[in-house]
Amino acid sequence: xxxxxxxxxxxxxxxxxxxxxxxxxxxxxxxxxxxxxxxxxxxxxxxxxxxxxxxxxxxxxxxxxxxxxxxxxxxxxxxxxxxxxxxxxxxxxxxxxxxxxxxxxxxxxxxxxxxxxxxxxxxxxxxxxxxxxxxxxx
Amino acid sequence: xxxxxxxxxxxxxxxxxxxxxxxxxxxxxxxxxxxxxxxxxxxxxxxxxxxxxxxxxxxxxxxxxxxxxxxxxxxxxxxxxxxxxxxxxxxxxxxxxxxxxxxxxxxxxxxxxxxxxxxxxxxxxxxxxxxxxxxxxx
DNA sequence: CACTACTTTAGAATCATTATAAATTATAAA
DNA sequence: TTTATAATTTATAATGATTCTAAAGTAGTG
Numbered sequence: 001x002x003x004x005x006x007x008x009x010x011x012x013x014x015x016x017x018x019x020x021x022x023x024x025x026x027x028x029x030x031x032x033x034x035x036x037x038x039x040x041x042x043x044x045x046x047x048x049x050x051x052x053x054x055x056x057x058x059x060x061x062x063x064x065x066x067x068x069x070x071x072x073x074x075x076x077x078x079x080x081x082x083x084x085x086x087x088x089x090x091x092x093x094x095x096x097x098x099x100x101x102x103x104x105x106x107x108x109x110x111x112x113x114x115x116x117x118x119x120x121x122x123x124x125x126x127x128x129x130x131x132x133x134x135x136x137x138x
Numbered sequence: 139x140x141x142x143x144x145x146x147x148x149x150x151x152x153x154x155x156x157x158x159x160x161x162x163x164x165x166x167x168x169x170x171x172x173x174x175x176x177x178x179x180x181x182x183x184x185x186x187x188x189x190x191x192x193x194x195x196x197x198x199x200x201x202x203x204x205x206x207x208x209x210x211x212x213x214x215x216x217x218x219x220x221x222x223x224x225x226x227x228x229x230x231x232x233x234x235x236x237x238x239x240x241x242x243x244x245x246x247x248x249x250x251x252x253x254x255x256x257x258x259x260x261x262x263x264x265x266x267x268x269x270x271x272x273x274x275x276x
Numbered sequence: 277c278a279c280t281a282c283t284t285t286a287g288a289a290t291c292a293t294t295a296t297a298a299a300t301t302a303t304a305a306a
Numbered sequence: 307t308t309t310a311t312a313a314t315t316t317a318t319a320a321t322g323a324t325t326c327t328a329a330a331g332t333a334g335t336g
Contacts, residue, residue, distance in 0.1 A: 056286070083323090111253070118244055123274065124274075127270075157301075196293095197315055200315080
């Protein structure tokens with residue numbers, strides 16, 4: 001038996017039934033040391049490699065969105081018409097490599113001292129997101 | 139005769155023929171004091187109000203993209219599947235009101251002291267974009 | 277085991293955007 | 307001014323990502 005019990009528990013305690021599709025996606029997304037940045041398209045391609053158990057595209061969308069709703073994934077705003085998701089849901093920022101379209105985590109403490117001096121009356125700050133676009137330096 | 143000569147000149151000097159569609163869009167976008175944030179959908183709706191001269195949706199896309207390519211518009215990355223454009227092409231940041239989806243300019247000097255401590259080998263910084271999400275403070 | 281609510285699924289529908297190819301227009305040369 | 311041609315506009319089709327739908331399947335409870 002594989003070590004799925006953690007994911008099964010996590011899913012159950014989140015009010016999500018531990019289906020085999022969700023467990024498989026959990027393992028793919030969260031059973032790794034580094035944080036993982038992906039688009040639905042990426043994820044879909046990886047899942048397609050296992051031809052023994054196909055997961056429908058609709059399920060991939062459903063699963064990713066429910067994981068996001070439960071706070072296990074963060075959606076990243078990038079200047080494209082693709083949604084990027086990040087398994088690191090903590091408060092942090094990103095590099096975007098504009099040559100490869102790759103996202104790279106930037107720890108909160110790697111961005112020094114952000115202070116927003118302007119305020120909008122009747123509004124409070126929900127989050128501050130920094131996107132540092134990088135390119136080849138040749 | 140209206141005061142289109144500035145736009146005609148600007149277009150011509152950019153290598154774009156001053157068609158009546160481009161001039162009309164120029165006036166709408168650039169003949170104002172405040173910077174203007176819009177989506178193609180916004181722009182399309184405004185242009186539709188003048189029923190005497192319809193501009194095709196394809197032309198709106200073409201025009202906005204050529205203006206962007208010439209550096210007269212800046213595309214803003216927002217956590218949606220819509221492209222926002224900004225007539226302020228200078229280096230600056232944004233508030234995004236997550237209740238209304240409205241974008242508000244944030245002057246460069248209103249964001250204090252951004253320093254990125256991490257570097258990626260072989261890469262140089264192209265731009266730094268700060269998006270401050272705000273919400274109702276009740 | 278049976279029931280119910282949740283989940284998955286394939287395919288259709290939608291929405292924004294881009295491509296296409298024919299008609300129109302701006303420009304420069306005759 | 308007319309002509310030639312290259313750029314532009316246009317309606318429509320095509321695409322691609324995402325969401326919707328409704329039927330079939332599955333997990334959890336009693």
